Amino acid sequence: MLSRPCTYAIRALSYLAMQPPGKLTGSREISGHEDIPNSFLCKILLDLRRKRLLRSYKGTGGGYELALPPEKINLLMIVQAIEGEVSFSGCILEDKECSAHGECALHHSWLELRNQLVNFLETQTLVDLVRTRQARRKKGPKARYQEPVQIKDQMGDLSVKASA
Amino acid sequence: MLSRPCTYAIRALSYLAMQPPGKLTGSREISGHEDIPNSFLCKILLDLRRKRLLRSYKGTGGGYELALPPEKINLLMIVQAIEGEVSFSGCILEDKECSAHGECALHHSWLELRNQLVNFLETQTLVDLVRTRQARRKKGPKARYQEPVQIKDQMGDLSVKASA
DNA sequence: TGACTAAAGGATAAGAAAGTCTTTTACTGG
DNA sequence: CCAGTAAAAGACTTTCTTATCCTTTAGTCA
Numbered sequence: 001m002l003s004r005p006c007t008y009a010i011r012a013l014s015y016l017a018m019q020p021p022g023k024l025t026g027s028r029e030i031s032g033h034e035d036i037p038n039s040f041l042c043k044i045l046l047d048l049r050r051k052r053l054l055r056s057y058k059g060t061g062g063g064y065e066l067a068l069p070p071e072k073i074n075l076l077m078i079v080q081a082i083e084g085e086v087s088f089s090g091c092i093l094e095d096k097e098c099s100a101h102g103e104c105a106l107h108h109s110w111l112e113l114r115n116q117l118v119n120f121l122e123t124q125t126l127v128d129l130v131r132t133r134q135a136r137r138k139k140g141p142k143a144r145y146q147e148p149v150q151i152k153d154q155m156g157d158l159s160v161k162a163s164a
Numbered sequence: 165m166l167s168r169p170c171t172y173a174i175r176a177l178s179y180l181a182m183q184p185p186g187k188l189t190g191s192r193e194i195s196g197h198e199d200i201p202n203s204f205l206c207k208i209l210l211d212l213r214r215k216r217l218l219r220s221y222k223g224t225g226g227g228y229e230l231a232l233p234p235e236k237i238n239l240l241m242i243v244q245a246i247e248g249e250v251s252f253s254g255c256i257l258e259d260k261e262c263s264a265h266g267e268c269a270l271h272h273s274w275l276e277l278r279n280q281l282v283n284f285l286e287t288q289t290l291v292d293l294v295r296t297r298q299a300r301r302k303k304g305p306k307a308r309y310q311e312p313v314q315i316k317d318q319m320g321d322l323s324v325k326a327s328a
Numbered sequence: 329t330g331a332c333t334a335a336a337g338g339a340t341a342a343g344a345a346a347g348t349c350t351t352t353t354a355c356t357g358g
Numbered sequence: 359c360c361a362g363t364a365a366a367a368g369a370c371t372t373t374c375t376t377a378t379c380c381t382t383t384a385g386t387c388a
Binding site for chain 1: 332333334335336337
């Protein structure tokens with residue numbers, strides 16, 4: 001239903017959302033825990049950075065972190081970051097958009113269904129994902145706060161340095 | 165959303181559904197009208213025949229016809245004939261079914277959405293498609309009955325002969 | 329500065345999906 | 359039976375997606 005890169009992106013981001021705030025996480029840690037080929041993950045993370053969903057820091061102690069609080073990142077943003085804006089706009093029966101040359105047979109019911117999907121993706125945020133994952137992981141202590149390893153601020157437009 | 169072969173199948177079948185009952189339609193006529201590569205269409209038609217959605221007849225005057233009345237063929241049948249039974253069973257986040265090892269984060273809302281999709285596909289039949297297509301094609305006379313060119317009955321299990 | 333670390337980026341490979349081509353099989357009509 | 363027609367079948371090519379590899383760039387730490 002969702003493409004492979006897309007589910008990788010969702011899983012990677014929700015892994016990041018589970019990390020203590022301020023921590024930088026390396027691609028290797030993510031790919032290890034989420035069982036995603038590392039070099040492929042790197043490209044996906046790059047896309048996500050370009051779409052401003054995460055920030056990256058090079059060099060020793062570098063890594064990735066969410067660019068927004070988890071409750072501000074919904075599934076639709078992720079899907080669109082990976083698949084591009086075009087997703088969900090087409091029609092069932094033909095390649096082209098069908099509104100242009102008269103509606104296709106299923107247009108209305110399909111559109112309705114599609115809107116529900118988009119709405120679903122828009123509603124579900126990273127916190128929702130994390131909540132369920134952590135609840136399952138054990139009935140353990142939830143999101144114990146942990147001393148941030150580093151505090152950083154954004155210095156470049158895309159790539160930023162990892163200095164305090 | 166639907167795979168290419170799948171939309172081809174839907175279009176080909178709905179084209180057949182628009183033909184006068186009893187008429188046999190060649191693959192070339194279908195591929196011409198529906199703008200589908202002919203040799204690729206043949207494979208798809210073969211699948212549909214194997215799944216008993218249409219019948220085929222070799223030799224001069226041969227061709228394809230629906231194996232069921234159009235109102236008995238819904239989109240789900242077509243999709244499953246092409247994609248196999250497995251479609252729609254997976255989970256968003258992981259490849260495997262997630263019910264097996266504990267539900268994934270989005271499982272419930274996703275399942276609900278999925279059911280709506282399946283239900284939609286189950287409800288829409290070829291007549292529904294044809295109705296809309298014909299309404300658009302002109303406001304012309306609808307489904308004027310036309311003398312059947314040939315009457316045939318099924319003689320083999322899969323392939324059948326085109327004799328009266 | 330030099331050794332090290334980690335992301336960025338590009339070139340390339342592996343695999344699946346989509347599409348083509350050619351031969352074979354089955355039937356019709358004369 | 360023979361010539362013609364149309365589907366069946368399978369080998370093959372192309373294209374796109376997914377994944378890997380390797381070099382470059384940017385930073386840290388001693």
